[in-house]
Amino acid sequence: MIALNIAFSGSPIDRADHLRGDAAALAGLMDHRARLLLMQGLDPLISDDGGLIWGSLADAAPDTELVFLGLKDGRAHFAPVPGGSDVGPPNPRLWQAMSSLSSAELAAYGTARALVGWHARHRFCAQCGAATVLTKGGWQRNCTACPAEHFPRTDPVTIMLVEHQGNLLLGRQPRFPERRFSALAGFVEPGETIEEAVAREVLEEAGITTRDVTYVASQPWPFPSSLMIGCHAYTDDPAITLDRNELEDARWFTRAEVEAAMAGDEDAPFIAPPVTAIAHQLVRWWLGRG
Numbered sequence: 001m002i003a004l005n006i007a008f009s010g011s012p013i014d015r016a017d018h019l020r021g022d023a024a025a026l027a028g029l030m031d032h033r034a035r036l037l038l039m040q041g042l043d044p045l046i047s048d049d050g051g052l053i054w055g056s057l058a059d060a061a062p063d064t065e066l067v068f069l070g071l072k073d074g075r076a077h078f079a080p081v082p083g084g085s086d087v088g089p090p091n092p093r094l095w096q097a098m099s100s101l102s103s104a105e106l107a108a109y110g111t112a113r114a115l116v117g118w119h120a121r122h123r124f125c126a127q128c129g130a131a132t133v134l135t136k137g138g139w140q141r142n143c144t145a146c147p148a149e150h151f152p153r154t155d156p157v158t159i160m161l162v163e164h165q166g167n168l169l170l171g172r173q174p175r176f177p178e179r180r181f182s183a184l185a186g187f188v189e190p191g192e193t194i195e196e197a198v199a200r201e202v203l204e205e206a207g208i209t210t211r212d213v214t215y216v217a218s219q220p221w222p223f224p225s226s227l228m229i230g231c232h233a234y235t236d237d238p239a240i241t242l243d244r245n246e247l248e249d250a251r252w253f254t255r256a257e258v259e260a261a262m263a264g265d266e267d268a269p270f271i272a273p274p275v276t277a278i279a280h281q282l283v284r285w286w287l288g289r290g
Contacts, residue, residue: 002288007276008110008220010103013070013077020136026068029076036060037069037079037112042087042120043094044109050100052109067115067138069108079112081119081134090223098276106276114222115139118152121224126150153225158197159185160231161282162210164238168258168286169206170270171250181251181261181270183279185228198231206250207241210234216285219278228278232286259287 019025035054038045045053057078060066065081098106115138122141125132130145141150161183162169170181186201188194195213202210210233219228240250253261253269260268262283273279 002285004217004281004285005103005275006217006219006278006281007103008107008222011107011111012104013072013108013111015070016068019071020068020139026076026137029068029071030057030066030078032056033074034076034078035072036066037077037109039080039082039112039116041082042113042117043091044097044101044113046097046100052101052105065119065134065138067112067119067134069112069115077108079116081116081138084120084123087117087120087224095274095276110220110222114154114220114225115152117222117224122150154220155226156188156194156197157185157221157226157228158188158194158201158231159183159228159278159282160198160202160210160213160233161216161286162202162206162208162233162235163286164235164252167238167252167254168283169202169208169235169238169240169250169252171205171247172270173246174248176248177271179271180273181249181253182273182277183230183282184247184250185279188229194229194231198233202233202235205243205246207239207243208235209237211236216282217278219281221278230278230282232282255287258283262287 034057036057036059038053038055047053060080066078069077069079125143125148127148128146130143132141132143135142171184172181184202184205188197198213199210202208213231213233216230216232221228238252242250257269261270261272
């Protein structure tokens, strides 16, 4: 069994679901011992030693909505919901900042980012358009005008390695850094199983028919809030028909070429996906299984 280091998983904060619906209990936890994750919009503030910065509830701006992340060391932990103008795409500097976080801190931040980002984008009811209010500690929003209840969503995404006779199919999007290739991926559509989504996405993007889809591992991905479902599949026909609207390029790589890329060899034919992405862990799994 190959141990995978899945970024954004393994938060040390107990979500304490039993407290979410108890308004009195939550209010009792909002004291001087409570901790607030300090953020600038959706990005974390990073200390000089490279960790998250936790303040007190007194650090929250007036009228800021607070999301209850859970309990750690007997203290409640919260995160502030940013204004609607502060929920744009990730700042390029964010990736460098996150590289200094421990795995536990990265997981705690990922949960906070996904939750507060959802709240910032869902201040109005999708059913009637009226304002919504935070409830259950931030794990729900209720409409102020109709009975609608809204819950934080997670979008399932399949990300897959496709294999043919010991070679691996990888692709690149135009937004990738130069020479980077990664696993193909796409959102699961309504009415699909994971296996069907894998088959459809690979066929749409690369024109390749797959078989024997298996699950490998998953990763929460808070940009903005997805669950990456890592899979592996085989194909009997390696001929690629590229959809240029989806991919800039897709190629088959030998095991030796993949090993060189994962080792950071400057002469490798491509740059491997970053270690924080599940694609990197999937490739590690593929190499390790032989």
